Amino acid sequence: MSKLPIKNDLGFFEIRLESIGGLGAHLAGKMLAEAGVLGLGLNGAHFSSYGSEKKGTPVKSFVRFSEGELRISSPIERPHIIGVFHEALFKTVDVANGLLPDGVIIVNTSKSVDEIREELNLKSGTVAVVDALNIAVEEKTRVNTAMLGAIFRVAEFLNPEAIKNVIRATFEEKYPHLVDSNIKTFDRGYNEVVFKTFEADQNAVSEFVRQKSAVGYETQPIGGVITNPGNTILKDLSGSRQGFLPEYNADKCINCANCDIACPDLCFVWEEKEDKKGRPQMFLKGIDYQYCKGCLKCVDVCPTGALTTIRETDGYADEHRVPHKFKLASN
Ligand code: SF4
Ligand code: SF4
Numbered sequence: 001m002s003k004l005p006i007k008n009d010l011g012f013f014e015i016r017l018e019s020i021g022g023l024g025a026h027l028a029g030k031m032l033a034e035a036g037v038l039g040l041g042l043n044g045a046h047f048s049s050y051g052s053e054k055k056g057t058p059v060k061s062f063v064r065f066s067e068g069e070l071r072i073s074s075p076i077e078r079p080h081i082i083g084v085f086h087e088a089l090f091k092t093v094d095v096a097n098g099l100l101p102d103g104v105i106i107v108n109t110s111k112s113v114d115e116i117r118e119e120l121n122l123k124s125g126t127v128a129v130v131d132a133l134n135i136a137v138e139e140k141t142r143v144n145t146a147m148l149g150a151i152f153r154v155a156e157f158l159n160p161e162a163i164k165n166v167i168r169a170t171f172e173e174k175y176p177h178l179v180d181s182n183i184k185t186f187d188r189g190y191n192e193v194v195f196k197t198f199e200a201d202q203n204a205v206s207e208f209v210r211q212k213s214a215v216g217y218e219t220q221p222i223g224g225v226i227t228n229p230g231n232t233i234l235k236d237l238s239g240s241r242q243g244f245l246p247e248y249n250a251d252k253c254i255n256c257a258n259c260d261i262a263c264p265d266l267c268f269v270w271e272e273k274e275d276k277k278g279r280p281q282m283f284l285k286g287i288d289y290q291y292c293k294g295c296l297k298c299v300d301v302c303p304t305g306a307l308t309t310i311r312e313t314d315g316y317a318d319e320h321r322v323p324h325k326f327k328l329a330s331n
Contacts, residue, residue, distance in 0.1 A: 003040050003067060005157050006080060006102075011068050014076045015151070017061040018095045019085035020239045021050060024144030028083075029061035031166045032148060032158075036065050039162020043070040058093050078208065079103060081155060083147050085132070087111075088239030096120045098208050104154045106193065108132040108143055110314060113196045128154050128195035135192065137243040137311065141178065141185040149189025160190060233326045237265060238317060241294030245312045246287060247320075252306035253284050259298035259307055260284075265291040268298075269322045286322030 004013045015032065019025030026048040033046035048061040062076045077098045084095045084107040096105055099122075106128040107116050117127045132146035145167065152158050164183055171178045221227050246259075260268040267287050275281040299307045310316075 003042060003157060004065060005155075007066075008078065008080075010072070011066055012070070012072075013065045014079045015063040015081045015083070015155075016076045016079040016098075017059075017063075017083045017085065017147075018089055018093060019059045019061065019083075020089065021057050021059050022240060023059075023085045023242070024142045025059050025061045025083075025085050025147075027170070028085075028144035028148050029063050031163060031170060032151065033063045033065075034166045035158060035163035036063070038166065039159045040065075040157070042067060045070050045073060047073060049075065058089060077210065081106070081151060083151055084108060085143055085147055086239050088236070090119060091236065094211065096122060097211055099125060101125060104128060104195070106130065106147065106150045106154060106195075108147060110134065113194060117196075117198065122198070124198050126154065126195050126197040128193050130189055130193040132189060133243050135185055135188045139181050139185045139188070141181050143242075145182045145185040146189035149186040149191075150193035152186075153190045153193050154195060160186075230326065235291065237291050237293040238289065241292065241312060243312055244294050244296060244309050245289070245292065245317060246294075246296060246299050246307045247310045248284070248287055249306050249308070250284070250286075252304045254304055254306075255282065255284055256303060257282075257284075258301040258303065262297040262301045264295065264297070265293060266324075267292045269324055286320070288324045289317035289321040290323070292317070 007013055017025040017029050029046045029048060033044040036042045037044040042065045045064045046062065048059060050057070050059050060075065064070060064072065064076065078100055079098060080100055080103050082096060082099050082103065082105045084105065087107060087109045089095050099105055101124045104126040105120070105122065108131070109116060109129050110131045111129060113127045113129050116129055128150060130146060130150040132143040132150070135146040136143045148163060152160050152163060164186065167182050167186060168179055171182060260270075267289070269285045269288050270282045271285045272280055273283050294312070296309055299309050
């Protein structure tokens with residue numbers, strides 16, 4: 001009997017993890033492949049593709065299983081399972097691209113299955129949601145093991161005991177204090193994932209579109225020169241946050257600018273006003289959360305407690321964002 005529930009034309013079962021650097025998708029993919037190879041006796045392959053920066057940019061991690069020969073190392077375009085490690089990716093990456101009509105997509109979110117299905121415009125297949133970030137914050141771990149738990153729940157042929165052995169082997173030598181919390185995180189992802197299957201309507205199945213890079217070796221400017229000035233204005237670093245944000249309380253602020261000096265991404269917004277003696281002075285107005293990656297260095301250096309760490313809740317950053325007023329040179 002086959003150990004794989006379904007296979008593509010080449011005999012492979014394929015999983016693609018869509019993530020942001022720093023969330024641990026590469027390690028999750030590695031552990032997933034190991035669990036399939038060591039636990040089920042499958043042949044497996046795993047590799048990842050990264051952006052130009054290690055943290056904060058999109059990452060894809062690929063896992064391929066086979067009962068026969070496995071000599072392919074191309075990116076996975078038509079996966080049976082997709083794991084999305086951060087909802088913020090929806091803004092920039094077509095995360096569901098290529099998912100097979102009866103495939104499964106698992107999203108780290110606090111939203112419902114129906115909301116995610118609508119946002120991704122999925123016609124069919126199984127949609128699963130798990131609040132992996134909340135689990136990771138509560139267990140003081142990372143979202144990757146919670147996502148693995150959810151993946152193992154929907155991919156029933158994978159053996160949860162095998163991945164627990166891999167988690168133990170991965171952490172016990174260097175970080176033995178993280179073994180139990182990661183096993184618990186895995187169990188919570190496994191138990192807390194919610195999923196629903198939508199029947200494939202043959203008329204409504206989305207066409208597969210091969211994704212092409214906008215800039216490649218044929219189309220990039222000579223020398224790799226960046227031709228649009230001030231393009232970092234468009235950056236959205238919110239995807240790098242892992243559940244926490246700095247909160248600003250103007251009443252406690254003495255405008256010392258320590259936070260501005262410590263912040264690596266120029267998040268602090270200032271305005272010129274008159275001080276009590278009528279002299280012009282710069283006053284801190286707030287934080288532009290579009291550029292805040294949640295490193296919390298600003299909280300560490302604030303001498304008065306005007307900046308504190310809070311759990312990020314849905315919509316908080318949008319509601320309290322104080323936007324920079326940038327002007328591009330060409331405007
Ligand atoms: S947490 Fe603070 S220092 Fe870090 S990016 Fe956000 S505003 Fe800047
Ligand atoms: S470090 Fe604290 S007190 Fe100083 S400007 Fe920033 S928020 Fe205000």
